[in-house]
Amino acid sequence: MVNVLIVEDSRISRESFERQLEASSGYHVKASIENAANAEIVCMSSRIDLILMDVCTADDESGLTAAARIKRNYPQIRIIIMTSMPEHSFIRKAKESGCDSFWYKEQGDITLAEICDRTMRGEFVWPDSSPEIMIGMAKSSDFTERELDVIRALASGNRYEEMAEVLFMSTNTVKYHVKNILRKTGFRSTIQLVAEVVEKRLILPKY
Amino acid sequence: MFEKLKERYRTSGIIRRAIDTYPGGICFTASDGRPILANKKINEICYALTGHTVTNGEGMWEELQQKKLRPETASCEDLQEDCRTVVCRLADGTVWQFRRLTFPANGREIIQYEASEITELYEYRARLAQKNAQAALLHERQRELMKNIVQNNLDKELLAAKIRIHDDFGQLLLVTENMLADTDHTQDAQSEQELLASWRNVIDDMENAAEASSKSTADPRDELVKVAGMTGCKVIFSGTQPQERRALLLMYAAVREALTNAVRHGGADSLTVEMSETPDSYRIRITNNGTAPAGPVREGVGLGSLRRRLEQEGAALAYTYADGFAVLLQIPKEG
Numbered sequence A: 001m002v003n004v005l006i007v008e009d010s011r012i013s014r015e016s017f018e019r020q021l022e023a024s025s026g027y028h029v030k031a032s033i034e035n036a037a038n039a040e041i042v043c044m045s046s047r048i049d050l051i052l053m054d055v056c057t058a059d060d061e062s063g064l065t066a067a068a069r070i071k072r073n074y075p076q077i078r079i080i081i082m083t084s085m086p087e088h089s090f091i092r093k094a095k096e097s098g099c100d101s102f103w104y105k106e107q108g109d110i111t112l113a114e115i116c117d118r119t120m121r122g123e124f125v126w127p128d129s130s131p132e133i134m135i136g137m138a139k140s141s142d143f144t145e146r147e148l149d150v151i152r153a154l155a156s157g158n159r160y161e162e163m164a165e166v167l168f169m170s171t172n173t174v175k176y177h178v179k180n181i182l183r184k185t186g187f188r189s190t191i192q193l194v195a196e197v198v199e200k201r202l203i204l205p206k207y
Numbered sequence B: 001m002f003e004k005l006k007e008r009y010r011t012s013g014i015i016r017r018a019i020d021t022y023p024g025g026i027c028f029t030a031s032d033g034r035p036i037l038a039n040k041k042i043n044e045i046c047y048a049l050t051g052h053t054v055t056n057g058e059g060m061w062e063e064l065q066q067k068k069l070r071p072e073t074a075s076c077e078d079l080q081e082d083c084r085t086v087v088c089r090l091a092d093g094t095v096w097q098f099r100r101l102t103f104p105a106n107g108r109e110i111i112q113y114e115a116s117e118i119t120e121l122y123e124y125r126a127r128l129a130q131k132n133a134q135a136a137l138l139h140e141r142q143r144e145l146m147k148n149i150v151q152n153n154l155d156k157e158l159l160a161a162k163i164r165i166h167d168d169f170g171q172l173l174l175v176t177e178n179m180l181a182d183t184d185h186t187q188d189a190q191s192e193q194e195l196l197a198s199w200r201n202v203i204d205d206m207e208n209a210a211e212a213s214s215k216s217t218a219d220p221r222d223e224l225v226k227v228a229g230m231t232g233c234k235v236i237f238s239g240t241q242p243q244e245r246r247a248l249l250l251m252y253a254a255v256r257e258a259l260t261n262a263v264r265h266g267g268a269d270s271l272t273v274e275m276s277e278t279p280d281s282y283r284i285r286i287t288n289n290g291t292a293p294a295g296p297v298r299e300g301v302g303l304g305s306l307r308r309r310l311e312q313e314g315a316a317l318a319y320t321y322a323d324g325f326a327v328l329l330q331i332p333k334e335g
Helices: A011-023 A036-045 A063-073 A090-096 A112-120 A145-155 A160-167 A171-185 A190-199 B002-021 B040-050 B057-065 B119-181 B189-214 B220-231 B245-266 B301-312
Strands: A002-007 A027-033 A050-054 A078-083 A101-104 B025-030 B035-038 B085-089 B095-105 B108-117 B234-238 B270-277 B281-288 B316-320 B326-332
Touching: A002 A011, A002 A036, A002 A112, A011 A027, A011 A112, A011 B119, A011 B189, A027 A036, A027 B220, A036 A050, A036 A063, A036 B220, A036 B245, A050 A063, A050 A112, A063 A078, A063 A090, A063 B301, A078 A090, A078 A112, A090 A101, A101 A112, A145 A160, A145 A171, A145 A190, A160 A171, A171 A190, A190 B119, B002 B035, B025 B040, B025 B057, B040 B057, B040 B108, B057 B085, B057 B095, B057 B108, B095 B119, B119 B189, B220 B234, B220 B245, B245 B270, B245 B281, B245 B301, B245 B326, B301 B316
Parallel strands: A002 A027, A002 A050, A050 A078, A078 A101, B234 B270
Antiparallel strands: B025 B035, B025 B108, B085 B095, B095 B108, B270 B281, B281 B326, B316 B326
């Protein structure tokens, strides 16, 4: 029997996952919580084999940070990161944290039971890319990695000088990237850009 | 002798004419401020500012520094870079920067006072300051917008879940209607059971959706106590917990870390959190009944990242070893 810990802040989704797992044979939901920061405490006390970890959990605690910590202390636990956010950096961060699989909850190309089975068989199940969305006139895939870094720094509320320091580039290079991003999207201001990328969840700076 | 004096007089005249044609003000004095040479411009500016010409360089400098100026003029302190610079605005609107320099000449110290017109620069600076203030305002609006957007996203997610429940509900209504209309009873008992189970699920979801809407700021204590209980450790709280959400979340981040360490390294089965407050801050003391650390606490990844998070928010983390080991936390209250 695979002992599962579900970390999901939406109670509707949490209980829906509980029902789906309890219905499939071989899984037992050991605990179900809403705050990722509490997940490690559960792992200390109970034998957990698999964690379904949401990224954006209660009180803005990041599932990616919690997963990295759990993988350091309990490397044998399999972790599936799940999200409905198209945030471009989540896949990379989940890989860096040592997670086993990644599931887009609302994409529907693979079911929860299927990803759990494959992960428990030792497979690493990862999507090829984050879902494509439109930001103004540009597709999310139209941005270069560096441009996405600049958008992230902008969305964190940094000034150009602060962005230059964080991104190890000159202020002029930051301005050059911002100009290109605005040209691609057709936006007139960075506020418009930030509002759109956060609203469409291409960037979620807290996680 | 006469020729020598004539030559000297001629040289002095040339120097005077030269400095009088200089567009700025310039004045050389002895170390006690006695003027040796001053051009017309510096006398005019000095008169416009102080009401007299340069009678003593050091006296003029003191008056400028102490802002003993005529009422129609003004000191522009925002442009003063150091103690050797003074900036003033004359009644005609022009802005002048005064600089004081000393240098040796013929074995004695000479002081040079120089006044340069920087009206254009000053206006640029003023416009720049105005633009910076506007940029700061926009920046603040952007930060505020960010905060709201994150909350809007959460609301949107909840709305999407509600829409899904609404769709499921509609679909079930249709299936039920068809089943009730099926007077020939072609549907088997299993289908009826499945329909009933689907109704239960959708009702559960509806109940949860209602609760999720009303519980956006749940108390983090509930879940922490629950997971602590799973480890066999009881968490006892005394005092009133912080009212501010930010302070509350910081406190629980620290309690969580203390709990992890107390159980993992100290084998504790009881953790006590004492909460108190001063007019400016919340003070938290966390103790446990496990084995105390043998020496000073060595901060690893967990405590290190907790300290960074606390310090970013202006809070402080400390440990005390006297009278048992305790983790101490001080979180400033918001303005």
